[in-house]
Amino acid sequence: MSYRLAYRRPWELLWGNINKRNVCVAGDAFHPMTPDIGQGGGAALEDGVVLARYVAEALLKEPSEETKEEGEEDKEQHERIEMGLNKYAKERRMRAFELITTSYFAGFVQQSEGKIMSFLREKFLASYLRGLLLKRADFDCGRLNFS
Template sequence: MTLDIVQGGCATLEDSVVLVRCLAKALSNETSRESKDKDERELDEYKRIEMGLKKYAKERKWRSIELISRACIIGFIQQSNGKIMTFLRDKILAIFLSDLWLKKADFDYGKLRIS
């Protein structure tokens, strides 16, 4: 993600919260240790981690695509030198995008529980 929308750090925090939630949910389903040997338990744990990571990727995919696309478009506009783009950038872009930036910062990733 480029620096044009100043959301990289926030997106990283969002990613970490969602990743921890997905992995915690996947790993909280304990299996009976008496019924399985070590190899079976490790394979089961591996599959649960894999499912948690897939859920994380599915949950974060569109948010990431949206942030990256917006950063690229804004970067293109800010670096353009044409008369029309300069006018749009200087007169309209800041007013129009300030509301959108505030809405992007208001992302609800759910509550965290301390166990």
């Protein structure tokens, strides 16, 4: 089976799949963005914390008595990991959408040409964009607890 890599528009993330069975995407594969919003590395670290939290939850959970008796522990653990990846995808989807959309908008504003766009960029969009970038940087993905 082969997969084709393709550019994904920001809004496609809302209904697209980022995980399937026990595989998911994270970091740049999940939320590609331009460097001018300064969030790529931070967002990848956020992904790592959230992903580790859900995978650890799945791995640390004791198998049920039924599966111990039937020898189905691996299958149950696989299902728990899959559920953890689903939780990760659900939690991170909107954050990734915000970052990709901000990057898309910032690129559009900065690369657009013409007198009208230059006027709008210099008089209105620069201050709006600055506030938007600061807002995206203020995010807490929670703690990763160690036991």
